[in-house]
Amino acid sequence: MSHFGKLYLLPVPISDEQEQNYLPEYNIRVVQGLKKFIAEDAKIARRFLKRFGYKTLDEAEISLLNQHTEKNEIPGFLSFLKQGLDMGLMSDAGCPGIADPGAEVVKLAHQAGIEVVPLVGPSSIVLSIMASGFNGQNFAFIGYLPIEKGPKAKRIKELEQLALKHDQAQFFIETPYRNEQLFELLLEQLSPQSKLFIGKDICSPNQSLLAKTVAQWKTGIKPAMHKIPVVFGIYKE
């Protein structure tokens, strides 16, 4: 095991603005020492490396892991690690392995006996859980709801029941251009006393993290969220 390289999980700032506020200095030092990376998008990865003062960008080798990557290509990503070289796994924004495709590589690394080293950084999901004031002892992130309206409405009802029955706060995301539709459906389907968390544009200067009852959201001004990254949460006490 000890002759293998380490797989570093490198969080990437969520927003371009104030990005230096969201990463420990230590991460930058780790990144400087790496030559091999796995990333969702090469352009985004190179921009990240450049912005954080990575000095040998021409030598950086970036393997792509995204929806176009075949499952049988992934084991090949580990060859550098097996040769003793450290690698950095990045997502486009946020923490690798949380709502991104990184988990598959991490799984194979564990199977191969490669050390996995997660670094601290921003995750809009984690910041939402913290800022919701919901149940920090019991929460779930369930990714995306179904796309079709009928199954989506049904899932919302299920999540409300889970929140109530198991005292478990439920967090989820939506494709940004469908946010406003989802928000309307949430107000329609949830009971007025249920709490709804909306975390908008997290880690940008416009960030807004609010938890209100559905009744309060209904009477207030509708928050603009079209094409803006949002984390949603449901809780019921």
Next chain:
Amino acid sequence: MSHFGKLYLLPVPISDEQEQNYLPEYNIRVVQGLKKFIAEDAKIARRFLKRFGYKTLDEAEISLLNQHTEKNEIPGFLSFLKQGLDMGLMSDAGCPGIADPGAEVVKLAHQAGIEVVPLVGPSSIVLSIMASGFNGQNFAFIGYLPIEKGPKAKRIKELEQLALKHDQAQFFIETPYRNEQLFELLLEQLSPQSKLFIGKDICSPNQSLLAKTVAQWKTGIKPAMHKIPVVFGIYKE
């Protein structure tokens, strides 16, 4: 709303060693500007402030939020915020609102229309989710299992079923002196092909984050974990 102070959620390093590796520089700047804090333990909070170069420790006022705090004391914590002063909410280690008592204060802040600002920092639970290689699109943190052996065994079986049925990775913690008991019970109750993640002493120089099948854990050397902080995870594909 704008005349109120902001409630900053301040992550605290998990381990005393290498602690500067786990916080963005920005957090230190925010802490310097605060005079009022809410913390689980005054001594731990003061040590944190001191270590991070907080300059006016004599003037810092720390309100205690822990198992001895009466629920009716908590609204009083917000009085400084309502007077327009910013406050910092800290847990003993990790991120406020994640497996700590901070959520109650955050809830009241939302109710009062106070802005909640979560800062980036280490959480052993989040680092475990990242490093597990389990399902980053669907995971739950469920806090502690029941203490009694019978209900605990039953809960383990339930979690394995949840993992399989909903493809949802299940993370949980234990009081550190009961870790080895829980580990034995997990090996006994889970099916051999289920995956078990053990995240030990995270953010310390001894950290170990491993995901293996139950069959592999059974044949390997038992990891020492008595009185060591551990995050557990179950997943089944």
